[in-house]
Amino acid sequence: MILTKYEVLRRAGRLVGEAARTGRIKAGGAVELELVVEKENLEYAPAEDMLGYGARFTQFLRGCPRAFRALTRLAVENLWFKDPGAVTDLVRRCRALEHLSLRCCGFDDPVAEMAVDAPPESRLRTLLCLECDVPGVALVRAPSLVEFHCGWRLFHANTPPASFGCTPALKKVTLHYQPYHRDDAHVGRRLSEFLLLEPDQLEVLTLLFDEATKIWVRPEMPKYLRPVLGGLKELRLENVHPARDLSWALFLLGAARHLETLYIEIFNHVCSLSWDMKLDEDMEPDATCLPPPGFRHRRLKEVVIRRAFHVARDASFARTVVEMAVNLKKLTLGVEDHGCDGCTAVEARRPALARSRFRFPGAGKDVDALVERVRGGVTTSAQVVVL
Missing domain, CATH: 3.80.10 (Leucine-rich repeat, LRR (right-handed beta-alpha superhelix))
Structure with missing residues (x-):
């Protein structure tokens, strides 16, 4: 109505x-x-x-x-x-x-x-x-709540994006910061400061970054984050800027030791002004936030990374994950469909973009080379698939 x-x-x-x-x-x-x-x-x-x-x-x-x-x-x-x-x-x-x-x-x-x-x-x-035009959402009491999507557009230093009171059934949380102005995107939040639930309660976490060039989640040491992500089974990172090095996300793997599925989706719209926007911050996390040398993740079974262009950019991160996840079953590097007439038109005008997309048939050599970059010299039984 x-x-x-x-x-x-x-x-x-x-x-x-x-x-x-x-x-x-x-x-x-x-x-x-x-x-x-x-x-x-x-x-x-x-x-x-x-x-x-x-x-x-x-x-x-x-x-x-x-x-x-x-x-x-x-x-x-x-x-x-x-x-x-x-x-x-x-x-x-x-x-x-x-x-x-x-x-x-x-x-x-x-x-x-x-x-x-x-x-x-x-x-x-x-x-x-x-x-929502609010700095945060306070779940004072929601006894039957299972899934919560928190999308906020304002920042206030004294108000957390989300706060949790009586939410005993909550298992799935999505967090999405969409600042009104790009200049506001520098605001960083530590998950351990506000994602306070019962130990091992949260099972599925999605972090949405819209098309902003900056990551609003601040890296932190695993010992602080582990109580928050200790029971996490599925982690989704969506709309990450296409120029971003995915290694920033490794601090999450170090904390989520029971994680079974990692899904990463890159922001794909080349028709957007954000596509060519220069990254103006260094997201290299402090070494104390990264998993220590020799860290092995024993629960991670499936990793999916999807983007529309330049799939080979993810090879280094994918290799790191394959080395780290000793029981990994499948790693998929997938090419997203456009789903947008504007992106299709841009690709037609820029041949270099078209060459960066894997297509079958005719891409076999490129695919084999990418798989070798990911698997070469690593002892793993994981299946590496390029779609």
Whole structure:
């Protein structure tokens, strides 16, 4: 639905509420609502517009209680609130809610964190806070939450990107910092300072870097990070800048000793201005943050590295991983599909880019040479695949 005049929203809400009251919505049945706003391109819209949408949604929420009590999935966007407790109020009113997506939401107070304090009987299993105009999200209590995507756009030194209270079921976390301005991308965060869960609780961690040239995660010594990543089984690093040396990520392997799967995806859009942007920082981590010489990872079984161009750039990092992971089963260097007309057009104008992509048939010699660079002289039974 479009978040339009309240009278229109109320008529629809009351229909859903009446269906729930009379039993036409079966117990446990899925009821999904997606609310979009009337305007597009609101990134630089006046605060009054965003607060107006937030006030309209709050009126709808409170005016149609039966409808919202029946919801199992809710997605909203571009809502700003004056009350920092607005999201907590939402999850308390939506008693059956299992999946909540908040995109580009925030508060009138620019330093207010987004607090979520669900009741003990809450069924909320998935919470997505995407591109939100907040410095952080505080999970005060979310007893059934399994998956949490935290995407924030503001930085405040005294507010962590995420904080965790009562979240005993949480297993999967995605962290995504999207600063409004590229100059803000220098802000670094140590995972050990805010990703504080029960030991060995977290199983899947995704770190998203958007198309920024800088890595917002600061390297740190394994002994500090190990309590955070000790139970991690899957690590995903997505949208890493194509010119970045992947060796910066080795400090994560040293801490995540139970890791089984490592997936790395390189930012592929050559049509973006960020593609040719010069890296203006040195991401070489301090030697104390790297695994010590002779370190062996005994749980890592599969590594996947995907990029659209210059796949051979990853050979050095891949070789290091093959040497380190003594029980590795498979390493895949894959070529991403464009999925973008702009990138296809750029490749057609730049033959050197086309030569950097492996294609079958006809790329056999290049592939064999790359596999040899990764495996040559290393004692391993791992299968090395180039797609």
